[in-house]
Amino acid sequence: MELDGGRLLVNYHTHTWRCMHAQGNEEEYVRRAIGAGFSVLGFSDHTPWPYTSGFVSDMRMRWDQFPGYLDTVLALRRKYAGQIMIPVGLECEAFPAWFGWLRDLKAQCLDYVLLGNHYDATDEGDHAVFSNGGGFYFGRCTRPAHVRRYAERTIAGMRTGIFDYVAHPDLFCHVYDAFDADCVAASRDICQAAVALDIPLEYNLLGIQYHARMQELDKLGYPCPRFWEIAAQYPVKAIIGFDAHAPEHLERPDLYDAGLSFLQSLNIEVLPCLYKPGLS
Secondary structure (H helix, E strand, O other), X not given: OEOHHHOEOEEOOEOOHHHOOOOOOHHHHHHHHHHHOOOEEOEEEEOOOOOOOOOOOOOOXXXXXXXXXXXXXXXXXXXXXXXOEOOEEEEEOXXXXXXXXXXXXXXXXXXXXXXXXXXXXXXXXXXXXXXXXXXXXXXXXXXXXHHHHHHHHHHHHHOOOOOOEEOOOOHHHOOOOOOOHHHHHHHHHXXXXXXXXXXXXXXXXXXXXXHHHHHHOOOOOOOOHHHHHHHOOOOOEEEEEOOEOOHHHHOOHHHHHHHHHHHHHOOOEEOOOOOOOOOO
């Protein structure tokens, strides 16, 4: 379905019940997407890192659940062929110890990978204790050092060539108090890398629902207008992501229209889809 201006209603940022903080089954998402007029619904649940330390995350699928995830999405792709395109991917942090593993996994069975840099990597023992089991959560940046680290690790991930776009690139603003010089520098660095590496940045629609609450608390929230005003100073490419954690999240055309209107007001190019082979 084309929106006004020839934009396609697509989403590559969709989670499943396996991550333990999303609701509904995969077919519900697909049916809602078709009903809402989507051309593409990509699934990108949180990466099931193959921890060797015995750590079990409470915000991502387990590695033993990955085959079921893959089989389910591919079965839906076949079932709804001709009605909607359903690529399969993952949303992953920039964990250097596993860049090789992730690159191989993508080559074997994934259409795309999103860089959703929620957690910092730690260097504990076998390099297996990451996520909320040991690494800092970047959605809780409160000091300049946190912001600088987020930009550093996100750009390192972008440079690997593994990731197809950066999810919520302004996550570091979520609970930050003021858009200070470090936020400006981090934003510029991320945008410069996005241009140099030709990687789109996501305008996150789930974040819009958090943003009003963060403003009430005198926090920046995300998507952060100041970040995107800086992005507009570079020839960045944006893609709108619903970050759907429930089927009904796909039924918010008001959020899509608001995001699209805001980006267009800044003259930021909004991609109608990911121009990548194999994503059909």
